[in-house]
Amino acid sequence: MKDHPIIVGLDIGTTKITTVIGEVAEGGSVDIIGEGSVLSEGMKRGSVVNLERATHAIRQSVQAAERVSGVKVERVFVSVAGNHAKAITSHGLAAIRRNQEINQPDVDRAIENARAVPLDPNLEIIHTLPQEYVVDGQEGIKSPVGMHGVRLEVDVHIVAGTAGPLLNLRRCVQEAGLQVDGFVLHALASGLATLEAVEQMQTVIVVDMGGGTTDVGVFKRGNLAHSACIPIGGEHVTADLAQILKIPLEEAENVKKRYGAALPELADQDLTLEITTASGSTHAISAFELSRIIKPRLAEIFSLIRDEIDHTLGPVELVAQGVVLTGGAAQLRGVAELARDRFRLPVRVGKPRGIGGLTDIVSGPGQAASVGLVLYGIGQDGKVPHSVFRHDPQAEKVPGLIEVTAPVVTAPPPSTPAPKAARADGEGLMDRVRNWFKDWM
Numbered sequence: 001m002k003d004h005p006i007i008v009g010l011d012i013g014t015t016k017i018t019t020v021i022g023e024v025a026e027g028g029s030v031d032i033i034g035e036g037s038v039l040s041e042g043m044k045r046g047s048v049v050n051l052e053r054a055t056h057a058i059r060q061s062v063q064a065a066e067r068v069s070g071v072k073v074e075r076v077f078v079s080v081a082g083n084h085a086k087a088i089t090s091h092g093l094a095a096i097r098r099n100q101e102i103n104q105p106d107v108d109r110a111i112e113n114a115r116a117v118p119l120d121p122n123l124e125i126i127h128t129l130p131q132e133y134v135v136d137g138q139e140g141i142k143s144p145v146g147m148h149g150v151r152l153e154v155d156v157h158i159v160a161g162t163a164g165p166l167l168n169l170r171r172c173v174q175e176a177g178l179q180v181d182g183f184v185l186h187a188l189a190s191g192l193a194t195l196e197a198v199e200q201m202q203t204v205i206v207v208d209m210g211g212g213t214t215d216v217g218v219f220k221r222g223n224l225a226h227s228a229c230i231p232i233g234g235e236h237v238t239a240d241l242a243q244i245l246k247i248p249l250e251e252a253e254n255v256k257k258r259y260g261a262a263l264p265e266l267a268d269q270d271l272t273l274e275i276t277t278a279s280g281s282t283h284a285i286s287a288f289e290l291s292r293i294i295k296p297r298l299a300e301i302f303s304l305i306r307d308e309i310d311h312t313l314g315p316v317e318l319v320a321q322g323v324v325l326t327g328g329a330a331q332l333r334g335v336a337e338l339a340r341d342r343f344r345l346p347v348r349v350g351k352p353r354g355i356g357g358l359t360d361i362v363s364g365p366g367q368a369a370s371v372g373l374v375l376y377g378i379g380q381d382g383k384v385p386h387s388v389f390r391h392d393p394q395a396e397k398v399p400g401l402i403e404v405t406a407p408v409v410t411a412p413p414p415s416t417p418a419p420k421a422a423r424a425d426g427e428g429l430m431d432r433v434r435n436w437f438k439d440w441m
Contacts, residue, residue, distance in 0.1 A: 008065075009189070009373025010058065010076040010178075012169065014212030015235060015328065016040050017057050019065040020362060021073065022355070022374035028385055030374060031357035034071060035367075036064025045212040045231055046081035046186075048168040051175070059176040068358075075179045077373040078169060080126060081186035081215050084162035087227045089131075090114040094152045102135070102144045106152055114156035123160040126183045129382040131155040131223050157224055159185050182380065186210070187217030187227050189372030190326050192384050194350030194365075195219060200384065202321040206350070207305060207339070208369060209329035211235045214301050218313065218320065224382055228308045230301055234329030237297045244293055245285070246277040259287050260294050262334035267291040291334075298335065302342035317344050324350040328366035354388030 005024045011017065021034030038061045042054030062073050092114025094106050115128055133141040135149040144152060166183065173180050190208040200222040208215040210233045218226035234256075241260075242252035255275075261267040271287040306316055313319045323345050325336055330349050340347040352362055352371040362371050378385045 006071055007374045007377035008073050008076045009079070009184075009370045009377070010062070010173065011079045011186075011189070011370035011373060012043060012054070012058065012172075013040055013079075013081070013210050013369075014043050014045060014233065015210070016366075017043075017061040018367060018370040019061040019073070019076070020367070020370040020374055021065050021069045021071055022371075022377075023357070024378060025356075028378065030355050030378070030385075030388070032355055032359065032362050032371070032374070033357050034065040034067075034069025035358055035361050035370075036061045036066075036068065038064065040211075042172075043212075045083065046229070047084060047165045048172055051168065051172055054172045055175040058172055058178075062176060062178065073178065075181045076173065077181050077184050077377050078173060079186045079189055079369050079373060080161055080166070080169070080183045081210065081213050081229060083213075083229055083231055084165040085126070085159060085185060085227070085229060086123060086161070087157060087159045087185075088117070089225070090117045090156050090158055092154045092156055096150050096152055098150055099148075102147050102149060102152055104145055107133075107144060107154075110152050110154045111156055114154060115158065117158070119160060122163050124163050124166055125158060125160045126166075127157070127159040127185060127188065127224075127382060129157040129159070129188075129224050131157060131220070131225060157226070159188075159227060181377065184373055184376050185215075185217070185224070185227060186369050187215040187229075188224050188382060189369045189376055190215065190350075191217050191219050191224065191324075191372065192375045192382075193352040193368045193372035194324050194326050195222070195384060196353065199322065199324070203319060205305075205309065205316070205320045205323045205343075205345075207323060207325050207327075207330075209234060209301070209325060209327035209335070211328065214305070214327070214329075216305055216308065218309065222383055226309075226313060228305075228312075230304045230308070232297070232301050232304070234327075234332075237294055237329070237332075240293055240297050241290075245275050246279070247275060248278060255290065256294065256332070259290060260332055261287070261291040262295055262298050262332055262338040264288050264291040264295060266334040266337065294332070295338065298329075298332075298338055299342065302339055306342060320345060322346040322348070324348060326350040326365040326368040330365045 007022045009020045016037055017040045018037040023031045023033050041057040042050030048054050092110040094110035133144045134153040135144050135147055136151050170180050191206040203220045206217045212233045212235055214230040214233050216228045217224050238253045242249045267287040273285050276282050309316050323343050336347045336349055351365055352368055
């Protein structure tokens, strides 16, 4: 195991902290050999609010991954999310001497000139991500090294974070006995883990729906070209349910995951829940009514994303060819369908792909960012390693189809209180979903 490089991703979110240990094998393929997830503490909307509690949670997550892998973790790539991350696109120029080929120092000079933009002194640059190059007016060049020309231009996507939150995050990691190999924008990591081969040639919007925030990345031909953060996430849906149903947050989260849907028409029309409020009184609510509480908040998130892109890049339908949803909140039934209605684009739920090892543990949308941190660590250039697509069965899959997940209502574990469910027809909803999907196709 020591013969192969070990790369560790530490995804520090509002609701959970996940450590993923990856081993790079020969040929560049990646095997996940360790994973540890714990409930997040001391974090709010991507920022540290309690150093001691956040450090404790990080240490627990890392130790859990170490026990699975048998590897001692010393260095990690850390995700950065939240409103303190800012992004701009800057233009750089470098003159090339006549009759000389463009070399790597010329490329570096163009990128460095693009970085020379006035930034708030309170900002720390996290990423400098080159887009496509232009040589003597010729656009669409991926790598200009070896070409001839006298004028080299490049657009660079610069991501910077507020120094204070980054320092707090670094201190928590260091207090847990680790060194920070680098900070990685959350949306970038999610895109690296979920974008498929065909999508690498398109413009695709990646939406990572976390607990406290929703991170957005617009990828153009495999490059992160725009990023933003919406300060609303799955926790806000849970809070809405807790407030309206008058139940504790923990029970509201359980109700949301087990019986909720983003679209009322996809809720089980024959399912009724018996809710016990904090005061001890009980009342019944149908799954249809439950989904009517959930839908407005999710619709608000998608509307804010659309407004952000419309304002910055232009109408969504003209900018992008598709949308990829990922993150824990993307697992709620009907989210992809609601997003399709709001964006008027093909939508799918993205999951980590192109990896080996403990794929059953890190295969869900909620692990996309942590797996993406490992993939980023291979090249540290903000691009998906080519080795990821070599044996990826999804590489030939045509993107754009909505994934419709069959609803499953299971009994909660004995230790977890949950509302009672009564159903009249176990197959009714599945028949309606199948008919709806046939009509949509």
